[in-house]
Amino acid sequence: MINIDELKKFPVAVLGGGAVGKTVAADCKLGGNEVHLFDMEPFAASTLAGLEKTGITLTGNPKNKYGFKRLGTAHFDLITTDIAECVKGCKLLIVAVPSIAHDSFF
Secondary structure (H helix, E strand, O other), X not given: OOOHXXXXXXXXXXXXXXXXXXXXXXXXXXXXXXXXXXXXXXXHHHHOOOHHHHOEEEOOOOOOOOXXXXXEEEOOOEEEOOHHHHHOOOXXXXXXXXXXXXXXXX
């Protein structure tokens, strides 16, 4: 069985820098994880541009089963187009790409 508290000690790799990938990555970062974000070329030129400076800001009225609120600006620990660099040391990999991109990623 997986100990959830143990997983919080390891970086999370989010593969995919689109709207879903960046939102999931921001949620993980605001939840206390180290977060690595990856996107493929040529998409990364537009999806990852400027993130080092701006981060991703989550706002609104979060509603979830557990009542936690993750609002604020998340700045990622690593933003890269090198998938090996992104996943190195990570125990949790989140694939946040459309199904048509799965072949390219895997």
